[in-house]
Amino acid sequence: MLIGVCCRVEATVELEPRDAGTMEQVLSRSGAVQKGNWTKVLLSDAVADGAVCLDGSPGGFFIRRNDGVDPRRWIVFHQGGGWCGSDANCASRAATDLGSSVHWPSTYNDLYEGSRLFDTPPFDRYTVVYAMYCDGGSWAGNVSAPVRVANSTIYYRGRRILDALLENLLHVQGMNAANELLYAGCSAGALTTYLHADYVRSRMPVTARVLALADAMFSLKHDAFGGSAGSYVRAMQWGFTAWCAAPSVNQACLEAQDAGQGYLCLFGAVAARYVSTPLFVLNAKYDTWQEKAIIGVDCPMSQCNASVQRFWAAYGELMTANADVLPLQHGAFLHGCSAHCQSGISLWENATVANVSMRIAFLNWHAAIVSNSTAPAARHIDRCDVTPCAGNRC
Numbered sequence: 001m002l003i004g005v006c007c008r009v010e011a012t013v014e015l016e017p018r019d020a021g022t023m024e025q026v027l028s029r030s031g032a033v034q035k036g037n038w039t040k041v042l043l044s045d046a047v048a049d050g051a052v053c054l055d056g057s058p059g060g061f062f063i064r065r066n067d068g069v070d071p072r073r074w075i076v077f078h079q080g081g082g083w084c085g086s087d088a089n090c091a092s093r094a095a096t097d098l099g100s101s102v103h104w105p106s107t108y109n110d111l112y113e114g115s116r117l118f119d120t121p122p123f124d125r126y127t128v129v130y131a132m133y134c135d136g137g138s139w140a141g142n143v144s145a146p147v148r149v150a151n152s153t154i155y156y157r158g159r160r161i162l163d164a165l166l167e168n169l170l171h172v173q174g175m176n177a178a179n180e181l182l183y184a185g186c187s188a189g190a191l192t193t194y195l196h197a198d199y200v201r202s203r204m205p206v207t208a209r210v211l212a213l214a215d216a217m218f219s220l221k222h223d224a225f226g227g228s229a230g231s232y233v234r235a236m237q238w239g240f241t242a243w244c245a246a247p248s249v250n251q252a253c254l255e256a257q258d259a260g261q262g263y264l265c266l267f268g269a270v271a272a273r274y275v276s277t278p279l280f281v282l283n284a285k286y287d288t289w290q291e292k293a294i295i296g297v298d299c300p301m302s303q304c305n306a307s308v309q310r311f312w313a314a315y316g317e318l319m320t321a322n323a324d325v326l327p328l329q330h331g332a333f334l335h336g337c338s339a340h341c342q343s344g345i346s347l348w349e350n351a352t353v354a355n356v357s358m359r360i361a362f363l364n365w366h367a368a369i370v371s372n373s374t375a376p377a378a379r380h381i382d383r384c385d386v387t388p389c390a391g392n393r394c
Contacts, residue, residue, distance in 0.1 A: 080187025224296025
């Protein structure tokens with residue numbers, strides 16, 4: 001199932017692929033293997049339909065099928081890795097594992113993203129798909145013609161890869177028999193979740209319950225400290241047109257924007273208002289990725305000067321206000337720690353808001369949704385500035 005294609009324009013904004021992260025995060029990317037049996041699947045059959053990475057190689061995923069795994073319950077988790085913000089930047093990215101499948105490892109090993117979730121009961125018994133990220137645009141691009149950059153050719157085809165992924169999972173891997181799907185992702189994968197959760201739900205059997213988890217990227221359209229637009233704002237303004245993203249973002253969000261403002265749907269805090277699929281928002285108020293790309297500083301909140309802290313605290317309050325007006329079925333866990341992507345690091349168990357851990361908050365929300373609870377979803381939000389409230393722990 002392919003959507004329409006469109007023309008594009010040029011721009012020259014660049015954005016680094018991903019924050020270096022804490023030492024724990026860096027070590028978790030070093031090659032340690034998540035427990036379980038993982039199989040790599042390349043979507044080679046979809047190359048003829050143009051479903052390719054930036055460099056033209058096939059997209060793909062890793063799938064975990066352990067003994068005892070329930071084939072009726074699934075997680076599809078999108079890898080993160082930032083965005084490219086210009087043709088030249090995307091061409092450079094095409095030579096990396098975030099733009100090409102040529103050198104992907106033989107098994108899932110990026111424990112920074114999702115690993116704690118995957119081993120948390122009951123999800124340790126789910127069939128897990130870890131969708132590798134190689135289009136640079138949160139699976140939203142669908143530009144028909146290849147793009148020439150100096151001596152290289154690149155492709156903005158993320159939406160075609162998404163359709164190929166779903167076709168394979170539903171008709172080859174057995175997800176058509178699912179009665180539950182948790183659609184999730186970290187960082188750029190979290191934005192993928194915001195953008196596509198409702199579309200993915202529309203592709204699932206009507207008998208399947210679909211829920212979503214966005215780990216990071218509850219981001220706001222906001223000036224950086226000092227008054228200029230941050231690098232993320234500039235990149236999304238460019239990417240919305242360059243990737244031909246309009247047909248791929250949440251369509252209810254797109255219809256609600258003024259003319260020329262559709263790129264706002266590439267901000268998680270904007271898109272989340274229009275997601276109808278039950279959604280859990282997981283974010284640090286003082287996100288270490290938003291620190292540079294949106295706030296425009298190079299210091300964790302607790303180490304910034306007083307002026308930056310006041311500016312960032314106001315941003316955190318605005319993030320909280322956006323969480324407060326989400327649809328009633330959406331849960332949230334917003335804490336005052338410095339972090340980014342937390343479903344694969346120790347904060348999953350250790351961070352608390354009002355003495356409720358991130359893991360327990362998510363599990364309680366999940367259990368309530370699955371049991372058809374009609375009560376508004378719980379929101380666990382640290383409402384203190386700079387220093388976490390009592391009962392909140394990092």
